[in-house]
Amino acid sequence: MRRERRAPSELLQPLRPRRGSSPAAPEDNPALQAIWHVVCAIPRGQVSTYGAVAHAAGLPGRARQAGFALRVAPKVLSLPWHRVVGAGGRIVFPPSSRQYREQARRLRAEGVRVVDGRVAPAALTDLGEL
DNA sequence: GTTGTGACATTAT
DNA sequence: CATAATGCCACAA
Numbered sequence: 747m748r749r750e751r752r753a754p755s756e757l758l759q760p761l762r763p764r765r766g767s768s769p770a771a772p773e774d775n776p777a778l779q780a781i782w783h784v785v786c787a788i789p790r791g792q793v794s795t796y797g798a799v800a801h802a803a804g805l806p807g808r809a810r811q812a813g814f815a816l817r818v819a820p821k822v823l824s825l826p827w828h829r830v831v832g833a834g835g836r837i838v839f840p841p842s843s844r845q846y847r848e849q850a851r852r853l854r855a856e857g858v859r860v861v862d863g864r865v866a867p868a869a870l871t872d873l874g875e876l
Numbered sequence: 877g878t879t880g881t882g883a884c885a886t887t888a889t
Numbered sequence: 890c891a892t893a894a895t896g897c898c899a900c901a902a
Contacts (some may be wrong), residue, residue, distance in 0.1 A: 777899090796884050807897055809884040814899065817883060824886075830883080838883050 780804055785871065788829040791856045792871040795833055801874040813838075828852040832841035835865040 780803035788794050794802075797809040805811060816827045826851040832838040839846035841863055850860045859866040 775899095798886085805898095807885085808899090810882065810897065811884090811899060813883040815883095818900095824881095827883085832883085833885055849883095 753793060777803070777805055777808075777811060778818070779835055781812050782819055782823060782825060785825050785827065786823070787818065788826055788871055788873070790826070790829075791858060791869070792805045793829050793831055793835065793853070793858060793865050793869045794871045794873055795831055795835070796838075797833060798871075798873055832866055835867060835870060837863045837865070 770810050781799060784799050784803045785794075789798075795809075796812040800806065800808045800812040803812070812830070816825065816830060819825050819827065831849075837846055837849055837860070839849060846863070850863075852866060856871045
């Protein structure tokens with residue numbers, strides 16, 4: 747049976763009609779905004795996962811989009827992107843990549859213990875249901 | 877329209 | 890532990 751895969755975000759905010767043929771800017775995407783909002787709410791010194799962020803943003807099963815959202819996030823938002831890791835608290839960036847080191851550095855600066863590309867399980871946040 | 881790709885997750889082998 | 894197979898879905902070409 748084919749499931750209806752309607753994004754709950756569509757119910758939260760009606761998609762506004764795109765004007766003319768203007769290319770929809772990421773900033774206009776409610777899903778991305780929801781994700782950014784959730785990430786912004788992750789307390790300092792705590793960590794969450796892509797899947798959990800997506801779920802808390804009302805987008806269950808769309809962990810990948812959480813990654814995309816962080817990727818295209820405007821710099822001016824200065825999101826705490828480093829507080830988002832993969833399942834099991836693993837840093838998803840390739841070790842020795844510039845981003846990996848940056849994320850580990852920022853996390854440790856907040857008191858989060860990073861061992862072997864993995865954050866302490868205790869640092870994981872619940873995010874509740876928002 | 878199709879295809880390939882990805883800052884993912886889960887399950888199976 | 891490591892791979893592979895799926896599921897998932899937005900985006901770029």
